[in-house]
């Protein structure tokens with residue numbers, strides 16, 4: 001597992017650097033709109049290209065299931081975006097870029113990587129939080145997870161981003177992006193009688209803010225809420241800066257199912273930090289139904305001590 005970890009950390013670090021460069025000089029032309037009307041940027045593509053190339057060099061036999069693909073970039077009308085990616089990957093040919101992105105077109109199997117090259121693209125565009133999320137899944141369960149969080153201050157130092165990782169059975173760890181000593185992280189100790197710090201998405205379309213608000217109201221003025229984009233929420237909970245992350249299904253999109261790359265890395269990190277991750281009914285996540293969490297609805301992530309209470313409140317009919 002150590003070899004997987006070393007390569008995964010290096011790949012995420014490298015991608016994070018490029019994402020930071022793109023974000024620092026972001027212009028409107030750097031993004032495209034996908035078929036589902038969600039955005040994708042030069043940085044999402046560059047990040048996926050770099051990470052896939054690195055993983056395939058080291059582990060050619062392991063499939064990568066990435067969020068993005070190069071189909072739109074192969075169309076003439078998007079040549080500008082492709083050229084822009086090339087500016088951030090100066091030694092790469094156009095074909096190398098396209099083919100590396102498409103290395104992420106693998107299929108879920110007994111052992112595979114899942115990659116979200118930028119989770120929270122809308123946050124990235126707003127210059128808020130985003131994460132580079134990579135997980136290794138074995139027999140339907142994440143066994144290694146890495147989150148690169150360039151805009152999440154490490155130990156309160158605003159100029160240093162945060163890297164977090166976990167190996168199943170070995171705990172969760174954090175270090176600054178750019179390198180440093182790894183320290184183990186643990187979730188908070190708060191119980192339902194304490195202050196409860198909630199996390200939810202910034203984007204109203206990705207969750208059910210009104211239902212989440214009603215649940216938080218149960219805790220009166222002991223409830224504090226913070227909104228962050230992306231799997232940064234898992235990282236914040238894992239290091240005890242929050243107690244509960246709610247992601248209840250948006251009632252206007254009843255058929256939406258969560259994607260594996262939006263949760264595999266974060267969920268393992270929280271679990272290895274001592275927390276609990278289930279769907280809104282208290283059911284464990286099942287990562288063995290393809291690219292989506294078909295057997296689960298919504299997510300409830302807690303420090304463990306609050307889990308039963310939250311599930312009860314949600315399901316008391």
Ligand SMILES: Nc1ncnc2c1ncn2[C@@H]1O[C@H](COP(=O)(O)O)[C@@H](OP(=O)(O)O)[C@H]1O
Nearest residue numbers: 118119120121122201203205206229230253256
């Ligand atoms: N209706 C919906 N319900 C839940 N998640 C959704 C959604 N529509 C899009 N998403 C996902 O929400 C992710 C961002 O999560 P968050 O709201 O926590 O920042 C997106 O990841 P990407 O930004 O990688 O596309 C996308 O996959």
Ligand SMILES: [Mg+2]
Nearest residue numbers: 038039067121
């Ligand atoms: Mg996306």
Ligand SMILES: [Mg+2]
Nearest residue numbers: 116119120262
């Ligand atoms: Mg995502």
Ligand SMILES: [Mg+2]
Nearest residue numbers: 067116118119
């Ligand atoms: Mg993404």
